[in-house]
Amino acid sequence: MIKILNVAYKNLLRKKTRSGLTIIGIALAAWVLVSLLGFNKGYESSLNRDIDNLGFQMIVTAKGCPYEAATLMLKGGTGLRYMPQNITEQIAREPEVEAVTSMLMQAVFDPNKGESGGYSAYLGVDPATFPQMKSFLEFKQGKWFTDPDALEAVLGYEAAELEQREVGDPLLIIEKNVEVKVVGILKRTGTQDDGTIFLPLNSVQKIFGVKDELTGVGIKVKKEADMVQFEEKMYKLPDVQVVSLSQVKQTIMTLVSTAKVMVFSIALIAILISVVGVINTILMSVMERLQEIGILKSMGATAWDIFKLIWLETLILCISGGMIGAALAMATAKLTEVLIRQLLPYAPSGGLVQINLSLIILTFGVVILIGLLSGVYPSWKAGRVRPLEAIRSQVE
Amino acid sequence: MKENGQKVIEADHLVKIYRRGSEEIAAVNDISLSVKVGEFVSFVGPSGSGKTTLINILGCLDNPSSGKLVLAGRTVVDHGEALSEATLTKIRREIFGYIFQKFYLIPTLTVIENVMLPFTFYKKPGAENDVERILKLMGIDHRKDHLPGQISGGEMQRVAIARALVNRPRIILADEPTGNLDTRRSQEIGDLLKGLNQKEGLTIILVTHNPALAKRADRIIELRDGKIYAPVHA
Ligand SMILES: Nc1ncnc2c1ncn2[C@@H]1O[C@H](COP(=O)(O)OP(=O)(O)OP(=O)(O)O)[C@@H](O)[C@H]1O
Ligand SMILES: [Mg+2]
Numbered sequence: 001m002i003k004i005l006n007v008a009y010k011n012l013l014r015k016k017t018r019s020g021l022t023i024i025g026i027a028l029a030a031w032v033l034v035s036l037l038g039f040n041k042g043y044e045s046s047l048n049r050d051i052d053n054l055g056f057q058m059i060v061t062a063k064g065c066p067y068e069a070a071t072l073m074l075k076g077g078t079g080l081r082y083m084p085q086n087i088t089e090q091i092a093r094e095p096e097v098e099a100v101t102s103m104l105m106q107a108v109f110d111p112n113k114g115e116s117g118g119y120s121a122y123l124g125v126d127p128a129t130f131p132q133m134k135s136f137l138e139f140k141q142g143k144w145f146t147d148p149d150a151l152e153a154v155l156g157y158e159a160a161e162l163e164q165r166e167v168g169d170p171l172l173i174i175e176k177n178v179e180v181k182v183v184g185i186l187k188r189t190g191t192q193d194d195g196t197i198f199l200p201l202n203s204v205q206k207i208f209g210v211k212d213e214l215t216g217v218g219i220k221v222k223k224e225a226d227m228v229q230f231e232e233k234m235y236k237l238p239d240v241q242v243v244s245l246s247q248v249k250q251t252i253m254t255l256v257s258t259a260k261v262m263v264f265s266i267a268l269i270a271i272l273i274s275v276v277g278v279i280n281t282i283l284m285s286v287m288e289r290l291q292e293i294g295i296l297k298s299m300g301a302t303a304w305d306i307f308k309l310i311w312l313e314t315l316i317l318c319i320s321g322g323m324i325g326a327a328l329a330m331a332t333a334k335l336t337e338v339l340i341r342q343l344l345p346y347a348p349s350g351g352l353v354q355i356n357l358s359l360i361i362l363t364f365g366v367v368i369l370i371g372l373l374s375g376v377y378p379s380w381k382a383g384r385v386r387p388l389e390a391i392r393s394q395v396e
Numbered sequence: 397m398k399e400n401g402q403k404v405i406e407a408d409h410l411v412k413i414y415r416r417g418s419e420e421i422a423a424v425n426d427i428s429l430s431v432k433v434g435e436f437v438s439f440v441g442p443s444g445s446g447k448t449t450l451i452n453i454l455g456c457l458d459n460p461s462s463g464k465l466v467l468a469g470r471t472v473v474d475h476g477e478a479l480s481e482a483t484l485t486k487i488r489r490e491i492f493g494y495i496f497q498k499f500y501l502i503p504t505l506t507v508i509e510n511v512m513l514p515f516t517f518y519k520k521p522g523a524e525n526d527v528e529r530i531l532k533l534m535g536i537d538h539r540k541d542h543l544p545g546q547i548s549g550g551e552m553q554r555v556a557i558a559r560a561l562v563n564r565p566r567i568i569l570a571d572e573p574t575g576n577l578d579t580r581r582s583q584e585i586g587d588l589l590k591g592l593n594q595k596e597g598l599t600i601i602l603v604t605h606n607p608a609l610a611k612r613a614d615r616i617i618e619l620r621d622g623k624i625y626a627p628v629h630a
Contacts, residue, residue, distance in 0.1 A: 003516065004516050004517075007502070007505070007513070007516055010502060010504040010505050010509075011502070011504070013504045014502075014503055014504050291498070291500065292500050292502070295494075295496070295500040296513075296517070297485065298457065298488060298492075298494045299489065299494075299513065299514040299517060299518070299559070299563075300485065300488065300489025300514055300517045300518035300563065301485075301516075301517040301518075302482065302485050302517070303481070303482075303485075305516075305517045386457075386481075387457050387488070388452055388457045388458045
């Protein structure tokens with residue numbers, strides 16, 4: 001028994017060149033679609049990762065309090081103001097907040113440092129939240145603290161060089177006369193973290209006797225949140241100042257959404273072109289086969305049978321095109337990436353074109369939809385052909 | 397089967413009018429006739445006399461402008477009003493096998509696939525058991541895995557006839573089936589039709605310009621200007 005699918009397939013074989021060209025058209029559309037969506041996804045996630053690498057996009061400090069070790073040192077280790085520790089919980093309750101981490105900065109003058117002495121900055125961080133927030137920090141040696149109350153230190157890359165410490169070495173906090181153990185040394189980050197000595201928050205509070213007080217709270221804001229509005233909200237807290245990267249993030253996000261609109265328009269145009277191509281091909285083959293369709297109907301094919309036949313032909317074209325296009329996109333992902341990198345003014349690090357299963361499935365969905373939609377009109381037209389037309393047209 | 401004189405086609409005052417601008421052409425002009433089960437009827441007549449128009453109406457491929465048509469006891473057209481297209485499709489596949497001047501074989505399907513193509517859409521129970529026999533009867537069983545491009549015109553028409561036969565039709569409608577064939581092949585087709593009529597008891601309605609072929613029928617009806625001119629009993 002010969003199935004309607006087989007008949008549809010064999011019909012397509014009759015005009016190999018035309019079917020082939022149509023498939024290529026769809027394949028190109030699918031290729032563009034997969035590549036662009038893959039780029040869109042890759043670009044966005046790379047960008048998000050870059051933004052995440054900032055750790056937190058906002059720091060709330062007590063008013064007038066220097067928020068960077070460098071500033072603190074310039075001010076000669078003075079000017080530290082405190083906020084009550086419970087402010088962290090208060091901030092965490094805001095709906096825009098994804099994560100918060102409490103910090104306490106302390107500085108000690110070390111007369112043996114350098115030629116004429118210098119300040120050592122100690123940053124007490126919460127071992128439960130800080131490493132997570134700064135998950136991009138990598139260790140050259142060792143790891144984070146073993147215990148929230150441990151007398152342990154993690155050294156930034158430069159701090160370790162300066163202090164000439166290795167993991168396992170002791171580190172003396174001068175003036176307080178407390179010795180802590182170096183448990184980790186970070187890789188270079190190119191940020192102020194490189195010069196910082198990290199200690200567990202509890203330990204810093206204990207060593208320096210500033211119980212239940214903080215100098216800063218790092219805030220990671222949700223991606224979709226309105227940073228500017230949130231910033232204003234933070235300023236309403238008593239006696240704080242807000243340092244934020246909102247402008248930067250906002251700008252990047254605007255860039256991303258512009259890119260998105262562009263990407264989707266291109267994909268849409270590609271789809272439209274292929275739809276027109278498919279309709280054209282199928283309509284042409286229907287017109288050429290009017291007589292034959294009439295014969296099929298005289299054999300007992302119903303309008304629906306003919307509709308199915310022509311629709312299947314359309315679907316076969318679209319699905320084969322989709323498969324070729326998706327394969328092409330995967331094969332050329334690296335090439336596409338190189339091309340895009342050359343075109344973009346700012347390209348984040350990491351893979352720019354990400355093609356995964358769900359994207360392929362999505363593309364197939366779109367391609368099948370193209371087939372279904374563009375097949376409707378020709379199929380309907382074919383279904384309406386009256387058997388008579390076949391016989392009549394032979395009179396001419 | 398022949399002795400049973402039941403009427404399978406009853407046409408009553410059929411008229412088909414075509415309009416060409418303001419001009420009206422009665423391609424079929426008040427034709428009444430009946431065909432009995434197992435009869436072999438030929439329609440002859442000059443070009444444009446309405447043969448094709450008439451058998452298209454008889455075969456439910458076209459609707460008359462007025463008149464009545466009863467097929468196997470079922471009224472298909474009454475006062476020029478036909479049944480729905482869906483019902484007509486059912487009646488067509490139930491009763492008729494059509495053969496045309498052109499063969500309309502699908503070039504990418506083999507002979508056997510072309511012959512069995514009607515089963516894709518509709519199959520009478522048990523019809524598949526006849527296929528081998530029909531192929532043999534048409535003398536194309538040794539060609540069944542060939543593509544249409546690899547066989548002769550006469551063989552192609554025989555494939556088309558086989559295709560018209562697989563669903564066990566009661567009436568074969570053939571409109572100039574030998575129009576594309578030479579004398580020898582035409583004669584072969586004539587033999588086949590005659591055989592189908594005599595051995596299988598099939599009712600056959602044939603339109604032809606070929607007098608020798610027309611003479612194979614039990615009855616020849618001549619049309620002129622859309623009217624029955626002289627029913628000649630063979
Ligand atoms: N669709 C149509 N529109 C208008 N006039 C038509 C149409 N079909 C047929 N006719 C006219 O009806 C008349 C009968 O045509 P028909 O095809 O039935 O003749 P025929 O006897 O089969 O001729 P032939 O032997 O050449 O096949 C002719 O005058 C033809 O021009
Ligand atoms: Mg004719």
